Amino acid sequence: MSDDFDSDDNENDQFQQREVREAVSFLIEITPDILSPQNDLDHTSQLIEILSSINDLMQDLIITSRSTGIGIYFYNCSTIAPLKSMKSPATFNRLFHLNVLNLTNMKTLNDLIQNVKERPLDKVFRYEPMKQDVELCTVLSKMIDEFMNKREFNKQRMIWITSNDHPFETESTCETLFRIINDFYAYGFYIEPIFLASKDHAFDHRQFKLIFMNSNFMKSLQQSGTQGTQGTQGTQEAQATQMDAKLSTEYSKDYPIFQKSVLSNQIRQSILDIKYVRRVQFTCNLILSDDGKLGGSVGCTIKGYTLYSHEKLKKRELLLYTRGELLKRVYTETNWIRENDGSKIEIKSAHDSGGLSLAERKQEAGIRKGIELGGGGADVLLLNQELMKFLRDYTFDHRVEEDEENNNVGDLLGGNDKQEEEEEDDEQGKKSAKSVPFSPPPYLKLIGFRDLSHFNYAYACGAPIFITADPDNGLGRTSHSLNGGFTNSQSTFASLYRTCVKMQQYAMVFGCTRSNSKPRLYAMYPTRTQGSTKVFTREGEDVTPGSSTGAGTAGPADSAGSAGSADFPQGFLLIRMPWLEDVRSLPATYINKITNSGDNHKEGEGAIKVKSEYTYETDSGTPYDKQLVSKLQDIMKQNEMDLYNPHDYPNPSINYFYNVIKHELLQMEYDK
Structure with missing residues (x-):
């Protein structure tokens, strides 16, 4: 989508x-x-x-x-x-x-x-x-x-x-x-x-x-x-x-x-x-259990903080014309035209339309959003305002399904009279389907847990978001779309984090982080564990704070003094995971060999060599110089860094660009 x-x-x-x-x-x-x-x-x-x-x-x-x-x-x-x-x-x-x-x-x-x-x-x-x-x-x-x-x-x-x-x-x-x-x-x-x-x-x-x-x-x-x-x-x-x-x-x-x-x-x-202020990206409820058999309604309110983001061009930008002595503002205008005859589509203003929103005024003028089906523009699924509101404001029902056995027990307790009444209302029940209440976003629903060794870093879609508990329990000033959240969010979140670190597992969650976003699948990866905070030892071995060493397992308290762990707080990294349709463009042979390699890696000669077609090896038909590769490996080892901080390595091209813009707008002499 x-x-x-x-x-x-x-x-x-x-x-x-x-x-x-x-x-x-x-x-x-x-x-x-x-x-x-x-x-x-x-x-x-x-x-x-x-x-x-x-x-x-x-x-x-x-x-x-x-x-x-x-x-x-x-x-x-x-x-x-x-x-x-x-x-x-x-x-x-x-x-x-x-x-x-x-x-x-x-x-x-x-x-x-x-x-x-x-x-x-x-x-x-x-x-x-x-x-x-x-x-x-x-x-x-x-x-x-x-x-x-x-x-x-x-x-x-x-x-x-x-x-x-x-x-x-x-x-x-x-x-x-x-x-x-x-x-x-x-x-x-x-x-x-x-x-x-x-x-x-x-x-x-x-x-x-x-x-x-x-x-x-x-x-x-x-x-x-x-x-x-x-x-x-x-x-x-x-x-x-x-x-x-x-x-x-x-x-x-x-x-x-x-x-x-x-x-x-x-x-x-x-x-x-x-x-250096904290930038809250979203606030939502993390639902751990909801009126099921295990633990009733349990959850916590969480906040998501931006770790890093890429620049995006906003729609409403201030454009300036810098040629000449004075700075002049540039105004832009956008017109909607019909494809068949090129005529202009008139959209009423908010005053003339009686206070309608921009989306409602576009729909009134005949402009709708759609999904192209099959490619080529042959079929387009049009979405009206009602469908768009449904996709934005509501997501799937996250309640635990009622057990059929409980319904049968209730029928037995009700006796024959209840059974006769249900038979009489059978036809009426077919006509009026039972309404399913939907949960308004934003929220995240816990699906389950997986071992840290099963996490595939190549499937991370976008920049991760740091997750921590909301000390205001959804009642703070940044919780615009929440009418209050779970109580005791700090202790509940801390218990979840300690459990994931101790069991060396990460959580899989599903839901919407914003009220107007689509539901997505996420992985909540705990920090200070294997793969989240790298630490290089003197021998060159990749060790992570909080990861298991030997027979024991180091928890957050044990790893707090480790090198590199102090730079990252305790919490979760919310990583967006792809749907199946997002990864179907990969070569089928590559996916099959990756899948089969996990089953045959202990079979000796019968194991499938996954890398034979995708790396520079002797039998792949590609020139392969072992001496050159070994020298390159030696050079790479000399330039390994224990910890990479982007602030210590500024981008010279971007800094030069902003430096020129600064001197141009502030009308300062620029010394190259």
Whole structure:
């Protein structure tokens, strides 16, 4: 089947899952220390290091995560161009508002950095302290308003950069700051402070501990280190009481963020680490058992994270014409025409059609999706909107079939009267077939388990997805298509992982990971086992953490200290497996010999040589130089790597392409 069914033409679909759109606002306090030159930064200021790091961050995000929003704000400085005033307080300014990455904002920041020799930053950012400490409360309140005005982002956080360790003077201001920080997390906004070290004295965290103490910021840090399960309301209240008591006594020594400050040479890495965020690809329920004989309804809610992906051209792209002095936007137009006479097909707008979706307007105009049967375009199976909705919104029934023996027992208990009633209603039952309830996606249903040695890596269709438990049990902000999931997902998922690692097996699941996708067959391969994380020993033997060695079997705890295993977390790799029709294009002789070779590999001379027709061997009629092959093997062994990390080996062609585009759009001189 084609992947056309995975595309969603209805933009107003209530089950549509959107990508993670993150908003990052930088709130920077201007102080004399941040403007003074630093020896660790080649006699440049910390502010230059901060702005240049943000500039590099934006240039990286425009390639990898173009939907990210960036905003830069300053306080304790005068309003001098290119800064723009935020009106109140007078020392609160912005370089640009929080908005999706765009060329205008990128060029504004880049020009500010490029012209630093002609116009130093200390002339643009003139230190002007606040008249009252309560003005900081107004600044933070306005930052909440900035986030509220950009609700198209589903994840917002503020990076608070400061070298001032005395943000308030009066106790009333401390209480107000405490309440405002609680308001941040009540709205779902997060604060990540970066405390810069001063060259004169160490950063004093005591006042920041007071305004963050027992706030939602501290609770989130505490809860991130524990594994909670969803229980009754009374249990949750008791846990919250215990949490507050623990925070009030142990906050000062449990949080490293309030124990150290960021040095000048660590600013760039602290800012660039912002782009390494978790990208949730989907959230669905993993059904392990559903009202069968074995265990009732058992399952867990899982999240899928993207490990790596290939670039795809989106339909709505911003096209620019770069010839000339000014950048001009290029507009495109698509028309639908009839094949027989070439006449244009008119599609009504959403306003003229009464609010219909794009798919409904296309169907009204006579445009439908279809499946070509047999090739050549002779026969096409047309699909209307009702069939498309069925293929998107519903999948197969995953319930365990009722046993016929149970039905027979029920008939015996009912007696002859029940049997007579069923005979009378036999004809009526034939007319009205029993409706089978379908399970709305997304969900994955466990089919069974297989040994790790039976997994064929050649059958992996596409990039794997890392699977882990959903700590929110399907009630988080990224679970758009779930109305709640399974409770105790963390413990259930952990038990499933430990079982697969101990038994050296992987799980086979079936279902849809999204509400508008087709059902597919997947393999859930546990990490830190045989074949998932490679480790090369000194002898050159391929060993994997968690794999069986000798008589015993190493579990996740035993392999945690092995080389290479620490780079990969514990969980499952969700690998899409092909259907039979997806592999039927392979040569039949090859498939038969591969199948027969497994049965005859111990028969000695009677075994079939699979490789005789497909490799360079002497009897295959192809020139074969043993000496040349042995030399090539020696060269390959010298270049073997223990661990391959793509970040350590950037693609020079792609980097050159993006470098040329960057200099062209930002109107910078390019030195070849």
